[in-house]
Amino acid sequence: MSGINDFVVKFATVNGSGSASANGIFAKTLFRMGIPVSPKNIFPSNIQGLPTWYEVRVSEAGYLGRREGIDLMVAMNPQTFKEDLAEVVPGGWLLYDSTLPRVWPREDVTIIGVPIAEMCAAKWQDTRQRQLFKNMVYVGALTALLDMDVEVLKSAVVDQLKGKEKLVAANMEAVALGREYACKNFDCPLPIRVRHADGAKGKILVSGNDAAGLGAIYAGATVCAWYPITPSTSLAEAFERHAKRLRITKEGRRLFGIVQAEDELAAIGVAIGGGWNGARAFTATSGPGISLMSEFLGLAYFAEVPVVLFNIQRGGPSTGMPTRTQQSDIISCAYASHGDTKHVLLFPANPTECFAMGAEAFDLAERLQTPVIVMSDLDIGMNEWVTDPFAWNEAHVHDRGKVLSAEQLEKFKELKGKDWGRYQDVDADAIPYRTLPGTHPTKGAFFTRGTSHDENARYTEDGRAHARVLDRIRRKFDTAQTLVPKPEVAIKDTSGKTGLIYFGATTPAVREALDLLEREGVKVNALRIKAFPFTRDVVAFCAMHERVFVVEQNRDAQMRSLLMTEAEIPGAKLIPALNYDGMPLTAAFVYGAVLQRLQPAKAAAE
Amino acid sequence: MSYIAKPSAHHPALPKNALGLTHRDYEGTMSTLCAGCGHDSITAALIEACFEMDLPAHRIAKVSGIGCSSKAPTYFLSRSHGFNSVHGRMPSITTGANLANRDLVYIGVSGDGDTASIGLGQFCHAIRRRVNMTYIVMNNGCYGLTKGQFSATNDKTSPSKKGDANPFEAIDLCQMAIQLGAGFVARSFSGDKAQLIPLLKAAISYWGFAFLDVVSPCVTFNNHPTSTKSYDYVRAHNMAVDQLDFIEEKEEITAHYAEGTSVSVTMHDGSRLVLHKLDQQHDPRDADAAIMAIRSNAAKGRVATGLLYVNETQQDMHDILATDARALNSVPMAELCPGVKALEAINARLR
Ligand SMILES: Cc1ncc(C[n+]2csc(CCOP(=O)(O)OP(=O)(O)O)c2C)c(N)n1
Ligand code: SF4
Ligand SMILES: [Mg+2]
Numbered sequence: 001m002s003g004i005n006d007f008v009v010k011f012a013t014v015n016g017s018g019s020a021s022a023n024g025i026f027a028k029t030l031f032r033m034g035i036p037v038s039p040k041n042i043f044p045s046n047i048q049g050l051p052t053w054y055e056v057r058v059s060e061a062g063y064l065g066r067r068e069g070i071d072l073m074v075a076m077n078p079q080t081f082k083e084d085l086a087e088v089v090p091g092g093w094l095l096y097d098s099t100l101p102r103v104w105p106r107e108d109v110t111i112i113g114v115p116i117a118e119m120c121a122a123k124w125q126d127t128r129q130r131q132l133f134k135n136m137v138y139v140g141a142l143t144a145l146l147d148m149d150v151e152v153l154k155s156a157v158v159d160q161l162k163g164k165e166k167l168v169a170a171n172m173e174a175v176a177l178g179r180e181y182a183c184k185n186f187d188c189p190l191p192i193r194v195r196h197a198d199g200a201k202g203k204i205l206v207s208g209n210d211a212a213g214l215g216a217i218y219a220g221a222t223v224c225a226w227y228p229i230t231p232s233t234s235l236a237e238a239f240e241r242h243a244k245r246l247r248i249t250k251e252g253r254r255l256f257g258i259v260q261a262e263d264e265l266a267a268i269g270v271a272i273g274g275g276w277n278g279a280r281a282f283t284a285t286s287g288p289g290i291s292l293m294s295e296f297l298g299l300a301y302f303a304e305v306p307v308v309l310f311n312i313q314r315g316g317p318s319t320g321m322p323t324r325t326q327q328s329d330i331i332s333c334a335y336a337s338h339g340d341t342k343h344v345l346l347f348p349a350n351p352t353e354c355f356a357m358g359a360e361a362f363d364l365a366e367r368l369q370t371p372v373i374v375m376s377d378l379d380i381g382m383n384e385w386v387t388d389p390f391a392w393n394e395a396h397v398h399d400r401g402k403v404l405s406a407e408q409l410e411k412f413k414e415l416k417g418k419d420w421g422r423y424q425d426v427d428a429d430a431i432p433y434r435t436l437p438g439t440h441p442t443k444g445a446f447f448t449r450g451t452s453h454d455e456n457a458r459y460t461e462d463g464r465a466h467a468r469v470l471d472r473i474r475r476k477f478d479t480a481q482t483l484v485p486k487p488e489v490a491i492k493d494t495s496g497k498t499g500l501i502y503f504g505a506t507t508p509a510v511r512e513a514l515d516l517l518e519r520e521g522v523k524v525n526a527l528r529i530k531a532f533p534f535t536r537d538v539v540a541f542c543a544m545h546e547r548v549f550v551v552e553q554n555r556d557a558q559m560r561s562l563l564m565t566e567a568e569i570p571g572a573k574l575i576p577a578l579n580y581d582g583m584p585l586t587a588a589f590v591y592g593a594v595l596q597r598l599q600p601a602k603a604a605a606e
Numbered sequence: 607m608s609y610i611a612k613p614s615a616h617h618p619a620l621p622k623n624a625l626g627l628t629h630r631d632y633e634g635t636m637s638t639l640c641a642g643c644g645h646d647s648i649t650a651a652l653i654e655a656c657f658e659m660d661l662p663a664h665r666i667a668k669v670s671g672i673g674c675s676s677k678a679p680t681y682f683l684s685r686s687h688g689f690n691s692v693h694g695r696m697p698s699i700t701t702g703a704n705l706a707n708r709d710l711v712y713i714g715v716s717g718d719g720d721t722a723s724i725g726l727g728q729f730c731h732a733i734r735r736r737v738n739m740t741y742i743v744m745n746n747g748c749y750g751l752t753k754g755q756f757s758a759t760n761d762k763t764s765p766s767k768k769g770d771a772n773p774f775e776a777i778d779l780c781q782m783a784i785q786l787g788a789g790f791v792a793r794s795f796s797g798d799k800a801q802l803i804p805l806l807k808a809a810i811s812y813w814g815f816a817f818l819d820v821v822s823p824c825v826t827f828n829n830h831p832t833s834t835k836s837y838d839y840v841r842a843h844n845m846a847v848d849q850l851d852f853i854e855e856k857e858e859i860t861a862h863y864a865e866g867t868s869v870s871v872t873m874h875d876g877s878r879l880v881l882h883k884l885d886q887q888h889d890p891r892d893a894d895a896a897i898m899a900i901r902s903n904a905a906k907g908r909v910a911t912g913l914l915y916v917n918e919t920q921q922d923m924h925d926i927l928a929t930d931a932r933a934l935n936s937v938p939m940a941e942l943c944p945g946v947k948a949l950e951a952i953n954a955r956l957r
Binding site: 059252263274278279 | 663664665667679680681683684688690691692697698699701702703705706707727728730731735769800862875924927928929930931934937938941942943944945946948949956957
């Protein structure tokens, strides 16, 4: 199956050993050769010493989901030799540092021993250098084994070492060392190898968190408050990095305010305070933070304050698997907080969408005057994806929603036929008009509160008024449904009986699985959810099919539950396909889940 | 009915301030607190202070947490926007609001439960960030709204109405505020308007974080003779470290204080707080002395009131973060959104 521009390499290293940048250079080189790659960091919740892996799938066909079965293992961590060897497919290769030679108990794997430590010891005096350059030596060996373009690799090294140009030469010497050794001692290149291609041409290589941070910049966000938590930290950091380049005035003043808060309660509080006061404000967190933010989310929902929250989901429950991926906060985010609450969710599937939805979330939040939660995850957020370049429409007018200026307040009655009241549904879209503090000397002031209030924002204990306000806020969800991004529907067979619903990071794996199934004669129509509330298309899609698989990365089929309760899809129709081991989803899993149901005999045979 | 509007008819003879506004223009809706509640007196003092300072009410934002005290912002400044947030989280809301618009005056109202228990962390960090605001704790030593449980500021010697002893030491918010770097720290008593109003004015004029702990008896749950937060107790044990006048910049300064026993403290806007020192030892610019004054009085069973500490040159959060001089919420989108060309350059770097 594997071959030219189609294989998986895995690097097994020790956390904190400097392998990350070498591995990044490896992936970047392939990307710059035009080959679609999907690097995945599989890292421990640890700073130094524990095993860490970096998997790179190479796929000229552009299948960038994770694939099991390693063709070439770069085994640099003695702690994990045994399991690393076991993961190599029969007929595969394993490269290791043969300074201390060892016997590898598998006949069907070709062992490539490179005396890396020995070579580094001979070349460099400094122990730190000896350690660091080891990584570039194995990359060098790979350039020969996989026939990588060394000039392209050099360009990646140069980029990686911006500001440390002096180190380029030494790094390239290390590459040459490994390359020469491999050329001399092995049959290079291997049958799995690379060649220049077009699949990644025009694309960019970027992580979802970097993209989402940039999206917030393009949205015009000025207030960011956050509390460090894997895997969301790099989003706030990306926002800050971009802001420091793009948001400094000529006088050197900042057009943004970032607060690293004391906890997630404060982080969302700061964001809500900013949103209340007319700034575009956001926070970023992950599961444990969502739990802490719940009370405040209910306040923003009920008091109708716009705020954007990026949830970079990780493995739960509790502290769970901080460095593994899941889609397991769907229910907790859709209904975050006590009482009747419901939140708008967006589901980006790649960094390009993290950028676009990251920006769109602010328009929706201000239009709808409610929290909007962008449901990314560790896989999208922290891994680099080959993805379409970011696009921005210069004509885009940021939708600041219904915010009244002093003049509009003056003329409100004239224009709308009734007096302004903060929670009056004047336009029959369930969205009232907002005023910002400081707007008008005598008009538009009101008291924002999480206690029950009537249409004029006055405290009330009148149950009917309370119910009226709650009903209107619910109707706002109907308006939301017309504004959120529509799902992506792919119909392979118009008379098909089988549908499949998916969303987010599982997208590449699902698409590959659908192609695999089609090759087996199984045509499955698919719909990718991009937002909650569900649009009518979701309901129509379910109605079209006898059975609909719902692919998601959690134990309790949370999206399926949401489809049942919110779109009233009968549960019997919705077949869960669930993965929750924390690893990015594989096409094989989806393929297996569908086949097992549709053709159990065939699935068993496979 | 739980919402009572006040009639807004103005008597033509009502005195007007420099903005042509009457006292009534600074009021809010009718209070629903218990008659005699200390919080209402603080509200009245706030109305007076804002009226006398000629503050445009709509340029003030009132933010609070949850509690009887946190309801108080409904009872003053109905021309100001208010935000009654969640329990203990007023500081974070104010921080965000202030980040969004540095040009408003922020008055944060909280209770001792709201600040010294559930919100202690946010209190500390708002101080640490030097949020430019006036932070008022209406301190009654108990949880009024949940019917009188001890709060963390209740003195160990002070029993509940039913006579239950309080087994734990009190948290002194003024000492904490000084240690955490609040630039203006004062304590007062809801029943002492003459002291409270000038302090409120000075706190509002102060650039940086101003903290005002106001002992405010809860007539329903904490006004029995044995309570150290009762009217009688505070009146008997009030040890003012200074007597004060607040002089606005625009006012003519009349020297009606005796030289040698007075200190003049200048606020950011040029207005001044003139302290007639009762206690010759106390210099409010000395943080250590301020803490000493609090502690030595407490040791004698007394409550040190007045301006305890002031740092005349504090930098606020915006100064520290180097944000633009304009309110961030007023910066046009065209300046915030970098546009297509910048994005193309970013795309190019990611290739
Ligand atoms: C998260 C949360 N926990 C508990 C409460 C219940 N509660 C309401 S007010 C209050 C205490 C208020 O005490 P304080 O801040 O001193 O205000 P006071 O009523 O004494 O003025 C409590 C515990 C709440 N509203 N929210
Ligand atoms: S219970 Fe106490 S604090 Fe609350 S309103 Fe009544 S007197 Fe004031
Ligand atoms: Mg209290």
